[in-house]
Every structure is written in C-alpha cells, then in structure tokens.
Amino acid sequence: MSHKRRLRFRPLPILVALLSIAYLLIIVALPVGAILYNAFAGGWQAFWEALQDDETQHALKLTVTVCAVAVPFNTVFGLAAAWVLARHRFVGRGLLAAFVNLPLALAPTIAGLLVVLAYSPTIGLFRTPVLASGVQILFAWPGLVLATLLVTVPLVALEVLPSLEQLDPADTQAARTLGATGWQTFWRVTLPAIRWSVLYGVVLCTAKAAGEFGAVSAVSGRLIGETNTLTLHIERSYAEYETTKAFTSATLLTLLAVGTLAINVLLHRQAAKRGLR
Amino acid sequence: MFLYLAVFVVLPLAAAVPPLLREPPSEIWAKITAPQAMAALKLSASASAVGGLINTLLGSMLAWTLVRYRFPLRRVLDALVDLPFALPGVVAGIALLALYGPASPVGEWIGPDGWFGQALMRVGLPALSLTGGFAALVFANLFVTLPFVVRTVQPVIADLEVDVESAAESLGASPTQVFWRIILPQLSPAIVTGFGLAFARGVNEYGVAVLVSGNIAFESLVLPVYIFQRLEVPDYTGATALAVVLLGMALGVLLLTYGWAQWRVRRVA
Numbered sequence: 088m089s090h091k092r093r094l095r096f097r098p099l100p101i102l103v104a105l106l107s108i109a110y111l112l113i114i115v116a117l118p119v120g121a122i123l124y125n126a127f128a129g130g131w132q133a134f135w136e137a138l139q140d141d142e143t144q145h146a147l148k149l150t151v152t153v154c155a156v157a158v159p160f161n162t163v164f165g166l167a168a169a170w171v172l173a174r175h176r177f178v179g180r181g182l183l184a185a186f187v188n189l190p191l192a193l194a195p196t197i198a199g200l201l202v203v204l205a206y207s208p209t210i211g212l213f214r215t216p217v218l219a220s221g222v223q224i225l226f227a228w229p230g231l232v233l234a235t236l237l238v239t240v241p242l243v244a245l246e247v248l249p250s251l252e253q254l255d256p257a258d259t260q261a262a263r264t265l266g267a268t269g270w271q272t273f274w275r276v277t278l279p280a281i282r283w284s285v286l287y288g289v290v291l292c293t294a295k296a297a298g299e300f301g302a303v304s305a306v307s308g309r310l311i312g313e314t315n316t317l318t319l320h321i322e323r324s325y326a327e328y329e330t331t332k333a334f335t336s337a338t339l340l341t342l343l344a345v346g347t348l349a350i351n352v353l354l355h356r357q358a359a360k361r362g363l364r
Numbered sequence: 365m366f367l368y369l370a371v372f373v374v375l376p377l378a379a380a381v382p383p384l385l386r387e388p389p390s391e392i393w394a395k396i397t398a399p400q401a402m403a404a405l406k407l408s409a410s411a412s413a414v415g416g417l418i419n420t421l422l423g424s425m426l427a428w429t430l431v432r433y434r435f436p437l438r439r440v441l442d443a444l445v446d447l448p449f450a451l452p453g454v455v456a457g458i459a460l461l462a463l464y465g466p467a468s469p470v471g472e473w474i475g476p477d478g479w480f481g482q483a484l485m486r487v488g489l490p491a492l493s494l495t496g497g498f499a500a501l502v503f504a505n506l507f508v509t510l511p512f513v514v515r516t517v518q519p520v521i522a523d524l525e526v527d528v529e530s531a532a533e534s535l536g537a538s539p540t541q542v543f544w545r546i547i548l549p550q551l552s553p554a555i556v557t558g559f560g561l562a563f564a565r566g567v568n569e570y571g572v573a574v575l576v577s578g579n580i581a582f583e584s585l586v587l588p589v590y591i592f593q594r595l596e597v598p599d600y601t602g603a604t605a606l607a608v609v610l611l612g613m614a615l616g617v618l619l620l621t622y623g624w625a626q627w628r629v630r631r632v633a
Contacts, residue, residue, distance in 0.1 A: 100432075114507050119451070119459065194588045300454045
C-alpha cells in the first residue's frame with residue numbers, strides 16, 4: 088500500500104491514533120475485562136458454583152430454548168428473503184425490503200409492547216384466537232419467542248444478501264443446464280459459496296436472540312424458574328447484589344459475543360482471499 | 365415468506381392500531397405532552413444527540429486510525445469495534461457499572477469526593493457521575509453506538525484515493541487544507557449517515573440505559589424506559605402513542621441524514 092510509505096513522523100496523526108485507541112479501550116475493552124474480572128474474582132470454584140445455581144440453570148435452559156426456536160425460523164426466512172431480494176425484481180420489492188429492515192429501527196421495548204398488544208388475552212388484537220387455542224403466550228415461552236423473533240428478523244437476511252448479490256449467476260445457470268434441480272443447485276452450488284456469511288448471520292442472530300432484554304422483559308412477567316431468561320436473570324441478580332451470579336451469566340453471553348466477532352473476522356478473511364467484498 | 369413477514373412483523377404492527385382508536389385524539393395528545401413524557405423525550409433526544417456527536421468525532425478518528433495506520437494488535441482492536449453490537453445491553457450495563465460506577469475506583473475519582481470531581485467543581489461544573497443523570501445516559505450511548513459510526517465511515521476512508529492527497533500536497537497545500545478541502549468533503553456523507561444511525565440506535569436503547577441511568581423521572585428517565593413503565597401501569601394507549609413518537613424520531617433522523625448524504629453524493633458526482 089502506497090500510503091504506508093508516505094507516513095512521516097508528525098505529532099497530529101500520533102495524537103489522533105493514541106486518542107482514538109484509548110477511547111476504544113475505555114469504552115469497549117475495559118468494560119469487557121470488568122465482566123471477566125468480576126466473574127472470576129472469587130476464583131473458578133465460585134464461578135462454577137454460580138453456574139450450577141438452580142435459577143441460573145433454568146434461565147440458561149430457557150434462553151437456549153428460545154434461541155433454538157427463534158434462530159432456525161429466522162435463518163430459513165432470512166435465506167429466503169435474501170434470495171428473493173437478490174435475484175428477483177418485482178412489484179413490492181421495495182416494500183419487502185422495508186419490512187425486513189423495519190425491526191432494526193424498532194426499539195426493543197416497542198417490539199415487546201407490540202407483542203403484548205397483539206396477543207394479550209385481555210386487550211390483545213388477536214385475543215379471540217389466542218383464548219380459543221388455549222395457548223398461553225404472554226408470561227410464557229411462546230411470548231418470549233415471538234418478541235425475540237420480531238427483534239431478530241432482519242439479521243440473517245442482512246448478512247446473506249451482499250454475498251448472494253456478489254455470486255456469479257453463471258455458476259447456478261451452469262448447474263441448471265447440467266441437469267441439477269433447483270434444490271440441488273441451492274445445496275451444492277449456492278449454499279457452499281455463501282456458507283461463511285450464513286454462518287455469521289446465524290451466530291449473530293443467536294447472540295442477539297440470547298441477549299435480547301427490552302422486548303423480552305415486556306412480555307415475560309419475570310416469573311423466576313418459569314419465564315426468567317438469562318438477561319433478566321442477570322439484571323435481577325445484579326439488583327440483588329448477587330454479583331458473582333450476575334457476572335457468571337454475563338460471561339456466557341460475552342463469550343457468545345466474542346465468538347460472533349471471531350466468526351466475523353474469519354468471514355472477512357475468507358472474503359478477502361477470494362477477492363470478494 | 366410473505367406469510368412469515370405478515371405473521372411475525374405485520375400482525376404485531378397492526379396490533380398498535382386499536383389502542384390508538386380507543387381514546388379521542390385530544391386524550392392521546394395529552395398523554396404525549398404529559399410533562400413526564402416530554403421530559404423523557406427531551407432527555408432521549410439530547411443524550412442521543414450529544415452521544416452521537418461525540419462518537420461521530422471520536423469514531424471517525426478511530427476509523428481513520430484503523431484504516432491508515434499500521435500498529436500492533438490493529439486487527440484485534442478492529443474486531444473489538446463490533447463488540448457493542450454483539451454484546452447484550454444488560455451485560456454492557458453491569459460492566460459499565462462495575463467499572464465506572466460509584467463504588468469503583470474510577471467512580472470515586474470523578475465523584476464529588478474524588479480529585480477529578482473536586483477539580484470540576486472548582487471550575488464551577490458539577491461532579492461527574494456515570495450512574496444516574498445525563499452523563500450516564502450519554503456514556504451508555506457512547507458504548508452502544510460506537511460500531512455504527514466506525515463501520516459506516518471506515519469503508520469510505522479505505523476507498524479514498526491517497527494520490528489525490530499527495531497531488532494536493534505537492535501542489536503546496538498544507539495538511540489543514542488537504543483535510544478541509546479534500547478529505548472531509550469526501551467523508552461527510554458517511555459521517556452524517558453514521559451520526560444518523562448512531563442517533564437512531566441510541567434513542568432506542570433500553571438495556572444499558574435502564575441499568576446505568578438510575579431512571580429518575582425528569583432527570584434520567586429516557587423514553588424507551590418511560591414507554592415500558594406506561595405498559596406496566598397499564599396504559600396501553602399512552603405506551604403505543606409514545607412508541608409511535610419514538611419510532612418517528614428514530615426513522616425521521618435516519619431518513620433526514622440518509623437523504624442529505626444521498627443528495628450530497630449526487631451533487632459531488
């Protein structure tokens with residue numbers, strides 16, 4: 088790169104670099120360090136005990152359940168939406184794109200509010216079908232899933248769309264002329280080519296689903312041992328001065344976030360290798 | 365697929381309509397303009413604007429540093445920028461409290477008894493607190509919105525043609541002139557878009573704000589938290605009306621900044 092050689096020793100660039108790196112450390116790196124420090128302040132033993140705690144275990148299981156439902160749903164939808172947006176021009180395409188992206192501008196609290204307004208058995212717009220079906224949505228896991236779904240709808244589609252757009256349509260056309268069915272073409276040609284962005288989309292969606300707080304707290308009712316997800320459990324433990332418990336659960340979510348970043352870095356490296364992006 | 369969107373996105377959105385029809389417009393207007401709601405709205409807007417501006421400045425500098433300079437651990441720091449995006453708000457909230465809260469060493473320095481707080485008070489400023497109050501809200505915003513500015517500005521800096529800067533310099537332009545006349549005009553659409561994204565994200569933030577701010581009405585209670593409280597009352601009409609206001613504010617600033625950036629790009633081209 089040509090600009091590397093041009094760098095001369097000037098005070099201003101060094102000041103800019105030092106200031107911005109210090110800012111990044113203060114705002115992002117140190118807080119994350121604080122999570123790990125507080126989780127392990129009592130040693131491995133305390134961390135392990137906090138992890139074995141009944142409430143923590145239940146919260147963890149509930150969050151895993153919510154993710155296990157919400158993430159596959161949004162992955163399949165995200166792939167389909169990205170495919171349609173990348174390959175087809177049709178009336179209402181802009182509208183579809185707008186609705187896919189809308190949840191990004193929606194505050195999580197509003198998402199939770201909307202789920203209450205839609206499915207509450209007393210005031211919800213759809214209270215008749217909800218009551219008729221006998222399924223409890225609010226203050227139960229279906230409500231948690233619905234709120235999480237609404238917040239994380241765009242994530243897979245957004246990550247997959249750019250790499251789908253950069254794919255050479257000649258590859259899929261070649262597969263089709265060689266006699267592959269549409270399904271075979273998708274599994275054998277398209278999916279392998281975009282696998283890294285799909286993986287990143289799925290992991291990001293999982294991290295966001297597991298970390299969802301505002302939307303989930305509006306619909307959960309926070310019944311301990313019933314609808315207390317990991318994020319709600321963290322807030323409660325922290326408020327009750329059970330710091331180790333709070334930071335132990337926070338460590339799990341931090342690891343998930345760091346894993347997401349690692350896959351993002353891998354994705355970019357792969358893309359750079361192939362000259363994409 | 366349209367069915368999926370209809371069921372999981374459009375149906376809940378449609379559910380916002382009945383609460384708004386249940387009461388007369390004057391009643392709804394009274395709920396939006398209630399003193400506590402207006403105070404929450406103003407706090408949300410001003411904290412997001414101040415946080416967004418600080419991050420626009422420092423985030424752009426950070427993007428510049430990450431693109432133009434080579435230093436050890438650059439890739440690690442680059443990856444770290446995305447962390448606030450992936451890290452849950454509650455986790456970030458308790459982390460900020462543990463690190464900068466009143467019981468922490470930093471909290472003591474900047475508080476009313478610490479040397480930094482004392483120094484601030486000597487020049488007539490209030491001592492800082494990152495738990496409760498406006499400063500806490502801004503601080504929460506800084507954490508949450510940093511990736512949005514950096515990731516918007518970074519690719520544009522990477523695409524800048526260094527030759528143009530060299531040409532200007534060889535023709536006798538000072539570094540200040542190169543910055544104001546050549547670099548900034550090319551970056552301004554991305555910087556403004558980054559501010560718009562940061563503002564929209566910041567104004568919607570609930571998790572970090574609810575933990576860090578103390579949630580005192582008229583002092584540190586932001587609009588998403590107030591909407592949540594209205595929902596718990598329950599005052600569905602008030603909550604929905606304010607949700608529309610909040611969404612309008614986020615979308616309005618997004619469209620405004622995006623529109624300006626597009627206009628700017630087209631005018632330059």
